[in-house]
Amino acid sequence: MTDHPLRIGFIPLVDAAALIVAVDKGFTKAEGLDVELVREVSWSNVRDKLNIGLFDAAHLLAPVAIASSLGLGHAKVPTVAPFNLGINGNAITVSPALHAALMADLDGDPTDPMATAQALGRVVAARNKAGAEPLTFGMTFPFSTHNYQLRFWMAAGGVDPDEDVRLVVLPPPYMVDSLANGHVDAFCVGAPWNSVAVDLGVGHILHFVSDILLCAAEKVLAIRQTWAEKNQDVVTALTRAHVKAAAFIEAPENRNETAAILAKPEHIGVSPEVLLRTLDGRLKISPDGAMRESSRYLLVGREGAGRPDPRQAAWLYAQMVRWGQAPISPEAQKIAEAVFRPDLYDAALGAAPSASSDIPDGVGAFAGPAFDPDNIAAHLAAFEIAHMKS
Amino acid sequence: MPAEQSPKIVIVDESPIRAAILEEGLRDAGYTDVQHIREMQNLLARIYALDPDVIVIDLENPSRDVLEQMFQVSRAVRRPVAMFVDQSDSESARASVEAGVSSYIVDGLKKERIKPILDLCISRFNAFSKLQDELDRTKSALEERKIIDRAKGIVMKLKGLTEDEAYVLLRSTAMREKKKIGEIAQSIITAAELLK
Numbered sequence: 001m002t003d004h005p006l007r008i009g010f011i012p013l014v015d016a017a018a019l020i021v022a023v024d025k026g027f028t029k030a031e032g033l034d035v036e037l038v039r040e041v042s043w044s045n046v047r048d049k050l051n052i053g054l055f056d057a058a059h060l061l062a063p064v065a066i067a068s069s070l071g072l073g074h075a076k077v078p079t080v081a082p083f084n085l086g087i088n089g090n091a092i093t094v095s096p097a098l099h100a101a102l103m104a105d106l107d108g109d110p111t112d113p114m115a116t117a118q119a120l121g122r123v124v125a126a127r128n129k130a131g132a133e134p135l136t137f138g139m140t141f142p143f144s145t146h147n148y149q150l151r152f153w154m155a156a157g158g159v160d161p162d163e164d165v166r167l168v169v170l171p172p173p174y175m176v177d178s179l180a181n182g183h184v185d186a187f188c189v190g191a192p193w194n195s196v197a198v199d200l201g202v203g204h205i206l207h208f209v210s211d212i213l214l215c216a217a218e219k220v221l222a223i224r225q226t227w228a229e230k231n232q233d234v235v236t237a238l239t240r241a242h243v244k245a246a247a248f249i250e251a252p253e254n255r256n257e258t259a260a261i262l263a264k265p266e267h268i269g270v271s272p273e274v275l276l277r278t279l280d281g282r283l284k285i286s287p288d289g290a291m292r293e294s295s296r297y298l299l300v301g302r303e304g305a306g307r308p309d310p311r312q313a314a315w316l317y318a319q320m321v322r323w324g325q326a327p328i329s330p331e332a333q334k335i336a337e338a339v340f341r342p343d344l345y346d347a348a349l350g351a352a353p354s355a356s357s358d359i360p361d362g363v364g365a366f367a368g369p370a371f372d373p374d375n376i377a378a379h380l381a382a383f384e385i386a387h388m389k390s
Numbered sequence: 391m392p393a394e395q396s397p398k399i400v401i402v403d404e405s406p407i408r409a410a411i412l413e414e415g416l417r418d419a420g421y422t423d424v425q426h427i428r429e430m431q432n433l434l435a436r437i438y439a440l441d442p443d444v445i446v447i448d449l450e451n452p453s454r455d456v457l458e459q460m461f462q463v464s465r466a467v468r469r470p471v472a473m474f475v476d477q478s479d480s481e482s483a484r485a486s487v488e489a490g491v492s493s494y495i496v497d498g499l500k501k502e503r504i505k506p507i508l509d510l511c512i513s514r515f516n517a518f519s520k521l522q523d524e525l526d527r528t529k530s531a532l533e534e535r536k537i538i539d540r541a542k543g544i545v546m547k548l549k550g551l552t553e554d555e556a557y558v559l560l561r562s563t564a565m566r567e568k569k570k571i572g573e574i575a576q577s578i579i580t581a582a583e584l585l586k
Contacts, residue, residue, distance in 0.1 A: 041449075041450060041451070041452045042449075042451070042452050042453075042454040042455045042458075042494070043452075043455050043458075044454045044455050044458055045449050045454065045487075048483075048492070049487060052480060052484045053484075054484075054487060054488070073458065073462070074461075075459045075483075141455055141458060142458055142459055142461070142462050159509055168434070168456075168459065169455055169456050169458060169459040170456065171453060171455055171456070172452075173452060174430070174453075178431075181431075183431065183432065222527050225530065228407055304400030325462070342464065
């Protein structure tokens with residue numbers, strides 16, 4: 001279908017599953033596509049290689065695709081996403097010391113993000129009073145759901161993410177070491193790194209990010225807009241292969257095979273057992289062996305997760321505005337929403353989707369008013385802590 | 391030699407050989423203020439301690455994402471940094487990514503001043519990969535040589551041939567089976583080990 005094999009970049013994370021399985025199980029081949037998967041070490045590399053055409057498509061942080069279209073922090077390259085690779089899938093992991101401090105100050109249920117955020121507020125205030133160093137939180141990229149999920153959570157408890165704590169970017173493979181040696185007190189990252197920290201006894205999973213937002217677009221299949229326009233058949237075929245792969249992954253009887261595929265050293269390269277926990281949404285959350293299960297931990301295709309929802313793009317854009325990364329303007333919002341292309345997804349399926357999420361505002365945040373993409377300014381005004389560009 | 395004071399350049403690279411090659415190139419071109427960071431722990435603090443004008447990092451380095459934070463306006467960031475990717479100069483961006491290197495400029499350093507630095511980094515990175523390739527090729531050629539010698543020895547002993555005759559036999563078998571002589575040699579060694 002193309003004169004060269006498609007080169008598609010990915011980062012070794014569980015939410016690249018639909019892409020990896022699409023290629024490994026031959027769903028792309030069945031669509032007449034020859035795909036070469038290229039494993040990358042940084043989001044900057046993935047973005048740059050996609051932007052300059054060394055990749056035809058990529059597993060990309062949803063906010064990076066939006067930032068590329070808006071020209072934030074980097075060259076402006078309009079990008080489209082015909083398929084949503086994952087909804088949710090991150091977790092917040094804290095050091096044993098911070099976990100103990102939070103639990104000592106906790107007033108409520110430890111899985112209630114408002115209760116933990118308020119406990120964090122009290123811990124931060126006490127540290128401040130005692131003249132202790134501010135707590136440091138690791139996340140994966142300035143334009144990442146991890147960054148926004150951490151900020152949304154702590155701000156609800158009265159913690160200003162830019163004033164009261166430090167937020168630092170850390171490559172996911174370095175997260176666990178950094179937690180173990182005290183370089184960070186907590187982090188928000190995707191699978192498998194939270195489980196790795198728990199297994200090594202250096203962290204407790206405090207929250208699945210689905211506690212914070214029921215539905216957050218995490219990674220997308222990103223394609224340059226100009227390329228997508230020139231290669232519509234390829235985009236359709238590639239999207240269809242992803243839809244099939246996602247359905248394969250979600251079928252419980254295929255879980256073991258999926259975990260084995262992802263575990264291959266050229267893919268993610270961690271034990272299938274850890275991958276299985278993520279796919280099942282059944283995670284060990286504490287070194288003492290306590291387990292927690294959630295059907296919303298990571299969604300790959302079910303509940304219409306594969307179909308890009310422009311409301312989620314608008315929510316991500318609103319976070320960029322709230323934290324001073326993007327100016328507020330109707331034009332910018334339109335560009336952000338246009339990255340998510342349900343029309344391309346529907347074209348690939350040849351039909352409108354049957355199952356879709358029943359979350360009224362499309363995101364389901366634990367704090368603040370329901371998200372209103374038609375009036376982001378008014379929506380953001382409801383949040384006390386913000387650092388909007390003046 | 392740059393007319394103005396030499397900008398301070400920091401190389402972030404875990405490969406000491408490549409960093410040395412790059413540093414030498416920069417010094418030869420008259421850039422006297424070059425530092426090397428090898429340790430990725432606490433990278434931002436290390437960079438701030440050196441306070442560079444230009445940061446060069448290899449693309450195999452996951453810590454590249456850490457530098458992205460320096461584009462942001464926040465308390466943690468002292469001086470804003472921009473990646474040297476000129477939208478009007480996609481050729482150079484491509485050459486840079488293909489060579490496996492990325493450059494960042496801190497605050498107001500003029501673009502004209504960084505272009506020669508970037509070009510130099512690209513050519514030195516390419517030179518390094520070429521060296522690496524040659525080294526790999528030499529290594530595998532040596533390996534193959536050893537394998538062929540062992541296989542020859544086995545054939546000579548088993549069939550009572552001279553060294554030249556053994557080699558001719560290996561070569562003609564390889565040609566007949568459309569395989570490399572090294573592959574034939576390897577299968578002889580494997581077979582001999584199996585039958586020991």
